[in-house]
Amino acid sequence: MKSLGAAEICALAKKAGFHKSEVISGKKVYEILACQHNAVFKHNLVQTVTSSFGDLSRPFTDCSLLVSALSCHRQEADDLSTADDPHTLVAPFARRNYYREAVKKMQKIARSIREQTGLPKQSLRIFCNSHVPEKLLGALSGLGFYGKNSLLICPGLGSRHVIAILLLPFSIDSEKEYKPPEVPGLQCGDCTACSDACPTRALRAPGKLDTKLCLQSLSTELIILPERFKTKWAYRLYGCESCQSVCPYNSGLSETTAVDSGAIGPSVSIATLLQLSLPEWKSYFKHTPMGLSWIHPYVLMRNTLLAAGNRKNKALLPYLLPYTRHENMVLRDAALWAKNMIGD
Numbered sequence: 055m056k057s058l059g060a061a062e063i064c065a066l067a068k069k070a071g072f073h074k075s076e077v078i079s080g081k082k083v084y085e086i087l088a089c090q091h092n093a094v095f096k097h098n099l100v101q102t103v104t105s106s107f108g109d110l111s112r113p114f115t116d117c118s119l120l121v122s123a124l125s126c127h128r129q130e131a132d133d134l135s136t137a138d139d140p141h142t143l144v145a146p147f148a149r150r151n152y153y154r155e156a157v158k159k160m161q162k163i164a165r166s167i168r169e170q171t172g173l174p175k176q177s178l179r180i181f182c183n184s185h186v187p188e189k190l191l192g193a194l195s196g197l198g199f200y201g202k203n204s205l206l207i208c209p210g211l212g213s214r215h216v217i218a219i220l221l222l223p224f225s226i227d228s229e230k231e232y233k234p235p236e237v238p239g240l241q242c243g244d245c246t247a248c249s250d251a252c253p254t255r256a257l258r259a260p261g262k263l264d265t266k267l268c269l270q271s272l273s274t275e276l277i278i279l280p281e282r283f284k285t286k287w288a289y290r291l292y293g294c295e296s297c298q299s300v301c302p303y304n305s306g307l308s309e310t311t312a313v314d315s316g317a318i319g320p321s322v323s324i325a326t327l328l329q330l331s332l333p334e335w336k337s338y339f340k341h342t343p344m345g346l347s348w349i350h351p352y353v354l355m356r357n358t359l360l361a362a363g364n365r366k367n368k369a370l371l372p373y374l375l376p377y378t379r380h381e382n383m384v385l386r387d388a389a390l391w392a393k394n395m396i397g398d
């Protein structure tokens with residue numbers, strides 16, 4: 055079998071359209087994790103990494119990982135609302151299906167590696183937006199570092215990227231010096247822009263995100279939001295950008311990715327969404343990042359209703375009133391709150 059080195063594999067990733075890539079062996083991942091002084095933390099990390107890849111035909115230490123980042127930055131307006139047609143907003147990473155694009159690119163790389171090595175198809179595995187700890191592996195491989203906002207920051211791409219991982223069934227020795235991930239925020243200096251901008255104070259300490267307070271996490275949970283969060287929700291449909299839009303590492307970005315798959319754009323008409331039936335809703339979001347099986351359409355409906363309330367536009371009342379009688383209590387609650395916010 056012809057063997058491939060890290061440089062050759064990274065070159066394939068670049069050719070496929072990834073903006074940044076690193077290759078790290080499974081053995082190295084464990085060695086770096088073993089440097090962690092906190093035994094419980096170390097155990098948890100090793101467990102997370104090991105179990106997240108599922109059953110492997112060979113030990114993880116005999117495998118390698120290609121860790122690649124794809125930019126999801128694009129210069130575009132964030133809100134296409136008009137006075138008569140207020141919109142609900144989509145965070146940049148979810149405006150197009152960058153995850154699917156990243157998987158397509160990884161499939162291309164996997165094909166090329168198979169052609170060169172003769173490896174069987176099932177021996178290479180792709181992970182993207184999965185249970186694999188992508189940020190951790192990005193930090194371990196040297197692709198980027200943790201910011202105080204708990205996100206992986208890749209120089210030149212900021213935090214505006216998606217990560218994809220290709221598990222390779224062979225070990226690659228690299229000359230590169232790997233270091234344990236730095237303490238989150240070490241490269242942020244005195245900056246506190248992300249925690250200052252967070253509307254719910256979810257960033258408790260550098261790198262410490264309280265997911266119970268984070269609007270990004272809550273945007274996929276079918277629960278009645280606490281009253282104090284409903285106004286802070288603002289116009290969001292999916293995702294929260296507040297801690298990223300202020301980050302200096304995200305300013306002046308130039309790398310972009312041409313993706314049309316699953317394009318939904320920066321904002322969607324609230325009136326249009328509230329008129330959709332459940333099957334129409336599902337087909338509207340099909341193939342977009344919001345069409346994933348673990349995001350219940352009711353969650354997106356709740357988000358739209360909260361955005362409607364915060365828009366305080368009377369033109370939206372006829373569209374949200376039917377939801378005040380909805381069988382689902384989360385939607386009823388959001389609709390009644392929105393009606394109250396808009397007033398009669």
Ligand code: SF4
Pocket residue numbers: 251252253254255256257263267268269270271294295296297298
């Ligand atoms: S995603 Fe939003 S809510 Fe979550 S930490 Fe960032 S700014 Fe705060």
Ligand code: SF4
Pocket residue numbers: 201202203204239241242245246247248249297300301302303
């Ligand atoms: S906003 Fe500032 S503190 Fe937060 S991640 Fe970016 S550089 Fe770090």
